[in-house]
Amino acid sequence: MDQQVATPASSAIIRSAVDDPKVTSKDVCVFYGEKQALFDVNLDVPRNAVTALIGPSGCGKSTYLRCINRMNDTIPIARVTGEIKIDGQDIYDPDLDVVELRARVGMVFQKPNPFPKSIFDNIAYGPRIHGLVRDKTDLDELVSESLERAGLWNEVKDRLHEPGTGLSGGQQQRLCIARAIATKPDVILMDEPCSALDPIATAKVEELMLELRQNYTIMIVTHSMAQAQRVADKTAFFHIGYMVEYGDTKQIFEDPQDKRTQDYIFGRFG
Amino acid sequence: MATQDTISSPAAASSRQLNDPALLRRRYSAERRFQAYGLAAIMVALFFLVVLFTSIISQGWTAFLQSSIRLDVTLDKSEFTDADGNVSDKAIRLANYAKLGRDALQNALGIEKPGRPEKRKLKELLSRGIDTQIRDVIEADRSRIGQTVPIWLLASDNVDALLKGSIDRDVPEARRQLDNRQVAWVDKLVEEGRLEKKFNWGLFTFGASSQPETAGLGVAIIGSFFMMLIVALVAVPIGVAAAAYLEEFAPKNTLTDIIEVNINNLAAVPSIVFGLLGLAIFINFMGLPRSASLVGGLVLSLMTLPTVIIATRAAIRAVPPSIREAALGVGASRMQALFHHVLPLALPGILTGTIIGLVQALGETAPLLMIGLVAFVVDYPVTPMDPATALPVQIYMWASSAERGFVERTMGATLVLLLFLFVMNAAAVYLRRRFERKW
Ligand SMILES: Nc1ncnc2c1ncn2[C@@H]1O[C@H](COP(=O)(O)OP(=O)(O)O)[C@@H](O)[C@H]1O
């Protein structure tokens, strides 16, 4: 943040203020080595709502999402500056336990990535390592509750001890969502969760998101503008490392202000 | 190539047919030619393999049989007593076993009052190893002293060679190792069912000996076993830990680059150099005993380490990063992600690499020569600090002896070594299948 401020301070258009935000970002910049991938992102994410991050490929959506559970820490050359708070707590505080943070901020990846273990063990792994359960009954209960919340219980309840990798793509992705839910997070990050799924599986996952919204703060990166419109309360538009425009989904799609947003939404980018 | 042209240039397409038979024929024959080359290459390799195995097996299989003579040995009490008439350990140790054996043979052949030259000829039919054989019978049960017991006694290597057909009966007596009388005795013993080729357990139990019939791989097998144990205990944990650190934790900088290059270089260092290193460090500097399997094991560990590291790194790298992300994503620490997910998935590869390293170490000879494992060791090593040899070194030592019995044993020992290698490779395949998981 100190050296390479390439362009004048960002002039993102914030269409509607969020009061009592769950996640707040202030002047977040991310560098991969010498290269800066995000420039001064300021964003307030509302609680118990779905916030979509859209924008052309390589604009930094995933990079931003990975700041929120500090997955960028696992990339040696990545460096994050600025401030991100969840419920007012600075998550880049040196005293903060990253492992604890990642239990509280679940993540679902682009390609379904269940562990090559049983369905049960996939869900049970997180709670086990975080010591969330006291005994087997507790664990069984947590596993079935997580699967139920992810809308997968009825499909897998008879085959909990079969490998998770044997499920269909859409079921695997919901298994991953259940796995994220099992550590009792309050924020769930999803990076293009439907890009590897067929339309029917996609519809199921979208339905699930709308349901989970009541209890969780969801941030989703999506390439599909239709999907953003279907599931998101708020939408943020990113462009080459800048957060350009942010507001209610309806505002962004029906009446984009910035030229770049308009070009993207009305399909004028190549 | 040619078909692509047809499709990619529309101008030419009109002048050329899509199913131009000449073109098709050319492509098919090119394919067939390539397959023929491949097949030929495999055939050549197989041919040499078959030649190798037939020559080893045809020369070596007889090493697994050894001629023994069943004799009723009279354990004359006077042979085992001191001057005072009591049986003592010392007397048992010093008894004239050769005479006992010879007397028994003489009785079996029905020869009465043999003269000196006859006695010598009779003695030549029996191995010098019968001392230990008879003593073992007595030590197992001392009440046998004074009785007559049937014992299978080893025949001498010349008798063995005669039975196996490697001493030619048609050779004139003067140039034959056994004269006509001796050959007649042997035939008589065979006829009576007293002289037989039996499975040669001694090949696996005896230590070093100057007579082939009492020389075995016992010491070498124990020595090799100790060394494999040391390699497994030293090289495998260090190698896996080093690989896991380099893959998962080490920062990518010049230092780790240099380390990486050097590990690869180390894997290519001639093994004898590791022997020199072991001589300088373990024996001359640290003062560990020469000829000990401990030093051999440590040298082989050094040699195997790069193999284990390289195999483990490859196995870890083959684990999809999405698994790592998934683990970190639910809040596993990097250690947990490594131990709970990455290493179990990499296990088949690690096992395979490790066993290949062990197999290399088992067959390695040159570095062991440098640290004195070429020793004449008669007694079993009890600890890795005791003098020992190794299987390939034993083969090397036997190969440099000229006696027929040792030539046969060289091949037999090679078969044993190959069998061990084969079993270990099979274990590698089995373990890989067993632990392989799909994702
Ligand atoms: N691990 C990485 N190392 C180096 N550069 C990266 C890495 N990940 C992403 N980037 C760069 O950061 C920019 C933003 O990437 P990303 O956040 O993945 O974009 P999006 O998800 O919007 O497609 C891209 O230019 C990309 O090349």
Ligand SMILES: [Mg+2]
């Ligand atoms: Mg992305």
